[in-house]
Amino acid sequence: MKNVDVVGEAEDGRHLLEQVAEHRPDLVISEFILPDISGSDLAQQIRRRYPGTGLIFLSSSADSGHVRVAMKSGASAFLTKSSEPVELELAMRACGKGQIYLSPSVSRRIIEGRRAERPEGSAVLTRRQREVLRLIGRGKSTKEIAQVMGIGAKTVETHRARLMQALGLRGIGALTHFAVRHGPASTD
Amino acid sequence: MKNVDVVGEAEDGRHLLEQVAEHRPDLVISEFILPDISGSDLAQQIRRRYPGTGLIFLSSSADSGHVRVAMKSGASAFLTKSSEPVELELAMRACGKGQIYLSPSVSRRIIEGRRAERPEGSAVLTRRQREVLRLIGRGKSTKEIAQVMGIGAKTVETHRARLMQALGLRGIGALTHFAVRHGPASTD
DNA sequence: ACGCGAAGTAGGGAAATTTCCTACATCCGT
DNA sequence: ACGGATGTAGGAAATTTCCCTACTTCGCGT
Numbered sequence: 109m110k111n112v113d114v115v116g117e118a119e120d121g122r123h124l125l126e127q128v129a130e131h132r133p134d135l136v137i138s139e140f141i142l143p144d145i146s147g148s149d150l151a152q153q154i155r156r157r158y159p160g161t162g163l164i165f166l167s168s169s170a171d172s173g174h175v176r177v178a179m180k181s182g183a184s185a186f187l188t189k190s191s192e193p194v195e196l197e198l199a200m201r202a203c204g205k206g207q208i209y210l211s212p213s214v215s216r217r218i219i220e221g222r223r224a225e226r227p228e229g230s231a232v233l234t235r236r237q238r239e240v241l242r243l244i245g246r247g248k249s250t251k252e253i254a255q256v257m258g259i260g261a262k263t264v265e266t267h268r269a270r271l272m273q274a275l276g277l278r279g280i281g282a283l284t285h286f287a288v289r290h291g292p293a294s295t296d
Numbered sequence: 297m298k299n300v301d302v303v304g305e306a307e308d309g310r311h312l313l314e315q316v317a318e319h320r321p322d323l324v325i326s327e328f329i330l331p332d333i334s335g336s337d338l339a340q341q342i343r344r345r346y347p348g349t350g351l352i353f354l355s356s357s358a359d360s361g362h363v364r365v366a367m368k369s370g371a372s373a374f375l376t377k378s379s380e381p382v383e384l385e386l387a388m389r390a391c392g393k394g395q396i397y398l399s400p401s402v403s404r405r406i407i408e409g410r411r412a413e414r415p416e417g418s419a420v421l422t423r424r425q426r427e428v429l430r431l432i433g434r435g436k437s438t439k440e441i442a443q444v445m446g447i448g449a450k451t452v453e454t455h456r457a458r459l460m461q462a463l464g465l466r467g468i469g470a471l472t473h474f475a476v477r478h479g480p481a482s483t484d
Numbered sequence: 485a486c487g488c489g490a491a492g493t494a495g496g497g498a499a500a501t502t503t504c505c506t507a508c509a510t511c512c513g514t
Numbered sequence: 515a516c517g518g519a520t521g522t523a524g525g526a527a528a529t530t531t532c533c534c535t536a537c538t539t540c541g542c543g544t
Binding site for chain 2: 208244245246247248249277278279280281282283284285286288289
């Protein structure tokens with residue numbers, strides 16, 4: 109790939125942060141599970157100390173809990189070992205533009221009802237949340253959604269809030285964007 | 297197509313409205329240019345008197361001014377004579393779900409800088425508006441956009457407002473949805 | 485049967501955003 | 515030079531979002 113220089117490599121989180129401090133890279137690619145610090149701590153530290161630095165996580169599993177905390181901590185992308193190699197390039201591109209990239213295998217698992225291997229109390233969406241997400245993905249407002257679903261606007265807000273919580277997103281725009289891109293039944 | 301009954305046909309706007317009054321159809325398909333009343337008047341009347349009735353416009357040109365007023369008046373879809381026949385079906389489906397459908401040839405023209413044949417002071421987006429639309433399509437918030445573009449948040453809001461004005465949309469969600477679906481350079 | 489956690493529903497109130505309107509400086513074409 | 519289009523932004527009101535809390539069901543495991 110053009111315009112890419114590898115400026116450092118590291119065995120664990122501490123060395124990784126040292127490398128980052130020294131080279132100030134545009135992008136960091138790391139395993140989510142590290143020997144010393146957690147991926148989310150790593151993300152938060154990089155995010156806080158070097159905002160603007162992209163961070164792509166690789167993980168052996170698509171555990172939705174991991175994905176959730178990673179994205180909440182400011183990661184730019186989350187790939188799994190089952191991701192196609194080309195996805196890394198996609199993720200890097202997205203990252204370079206400040207976008208977020210979730211491997212399809214990851215977003216699909218989160219959105220559909222399936223739990224990760226370990227049903228560890230995780231961020232899988234509920235039926236109602238998926239319904240709301242679907243409507244959001246069509247550009248509907250809170251009120252419209254409330255109307256369509258026959259529930260109160262306040263309730264829709266609650267669903268929406270939990271959705272953002274679960275997906276590690278903030279703001280209607282980001283949620284709509286996610287819903288259109290990854291949402292359930294976007295074509296029906 | 298299944299589940300479709302044609303309950304009436306009409307030569308002009310007045311007869312069309314009579315037919316609508318009589319049959320209360322789910323969907324009305326009409327030329328945008330009619331001999332007696334304007335398409336936007338037609339849309340407004342149908343919208344006001346029979347909310348819930350879908351309205352698909354066909355037009356010989358993709359004049360962005362027409363599209364703008366049509367969508368602002370509550371139309372569900374806008375197709376041109378250069379639209380593929382299958383698009384009508386797509387539009388009907390979208391319509392049945394309360395979604396909006398714009399023929400690609402229409403949305404493309406509106407979004408890209410090209411004017412319609414007649415550069416009639418119309419709703420083509422300006423360079424700045426397209427930049428904002430592009431960022432919105434990535435789920436960016438007003439503040440983030442302001443930051444990235446190096447202008448004030450208030451200015452972004454103005455651009456956004458004009459964007460919604462031009463596209464006949466209301467609300468951040470709808471605009472984000474539009475931007476992701478039709479937005480400029482969604483892949484770059 | 486009982487209790488418990490997850491899911492769905494909703495309200496209050498503060499905080500943030502959006503909307504609406506206005507204003508003004510540029511630039512550009514006639 | 516004038517007029518329109520474009521880009522910029524401010525004030526104030528109106529909405530919407532956000533954050534927390536709470537109550538009710540429902541399903542499930544013991």
